[in-house]
Amino acid sequence: MASPTKNLARLIAVDGSRGADVAKSAARLAAALQARGVNCVISRWDASGLFGELAQAPELGTASARTLSLVYAADLAFRLRWEIRAGLNAGAVVIAAPYVETAIAFGAACGLPEQWLRELLRFAPVPDVQGLARERKLDRAWKPRRDRGYPEYCASVFAAAAPRQLTKKTRQAVIAGLEAGRGRRVYTLEGAGLERAAKAVTTRLRA
Numbered sequence: 001m002a003s004p005t006k007n008l009a010r011l012i013a014v015d016g017s018r019g020a021d022v023a024k025s026a027a028r029l030a031a032a033l034q035a036r037g038v039n040c041v042i043s044r045w046d047a048s049g050l051f052g053e054l055a056q057a058p059e060l061g062t063a064s065a066r067t068l069s070l071v072y073a074a075d076l077a078f079r080l081r082w083e084i085r086a087g088l089n090a091g092a093v094v095i096a097a098p099y100v101e102t103a104i105a106f107g108a109a110c111g112l113p114e115q116w117l118r119e120l121l122r123f124a125p126v127p128d129v130q131g132l133a134r135e136r137k138l139d140r141a142w143k144p145r146r147d148r149g150y151p152e153y154c155a156s157v158f159a160a161a162a163p164r165q166l167t168k169k170t171r172q173a174v175i176a177g178l179e180a181g182r183g184r185r186v187y188t189l190e191g192a193g194l195e196r197a198a199k200a201v202t203t204r205l206r207a
Helices: 019-035 050-054 058-062 065-089 100-109 114-120 150-161 168-179 191-203
Strands: 011-015 040-044 093-097 129-132 186-188
Touching: 011 019, 011 100, 019 040, 019 093, 019 129, 019 150, 019 191, 040 065, 050 065, 065 093, 065 100, 065 114, 065 150, 100 114, 100 150, 100 168, 129 191, 186 191
Parallel strands: 011 093, 011 129, 040 093, 129 186
Antiparallel strands: none
16 A cells, blocks of 8 residues: 655755756656655746746846846745745645745846845745755856746846846856855755755654
8 A cells, every 4th residue: 555645844945057957956856755755846937927928028128137036036926825835835845946046146146236135035935955956058158048947038138238248157156156055954956965855855844
């Protein structure tokens, strides 16, 4: 007889510098948790559709990093209300991919004050487990794609007005910001790190 599904109500953050890497790492972590019998859901960027709507606006090409950060905060507020807290209240593990650190690291790399970014997103609860996506194509900057993830979306916005703004160096700054950890345990979601993150989810009591 199969063991019953565990209801653990944990919030896991998966952050990274590329949307494709974040999505793949979140999917791998979800599979690892489901193999352990854990009920798991994923909350993804632009669940609100705000970025999709903004992409249709003629003034998109003049949007600044600050404006895009504000839209990110609005989208995250939507995800918290309709996806993340709903999943936690149902007793599920919720993987937020991406979460707060992606927006902070990206905004800081674009020249915004980190303290302002943290104040902007302070409404978001601290995750129980913090994970980093396995980064690929480290020798490249972002492709300007509005359907891949937050950094790629921003790259598409800045492509016309400031084509050199989001360079490989900028991406390296984002990765360095994500790896800083801020005194918290951060799991890199590949190999043994993925297994350690899955174990942390299933063994750590919710505060």
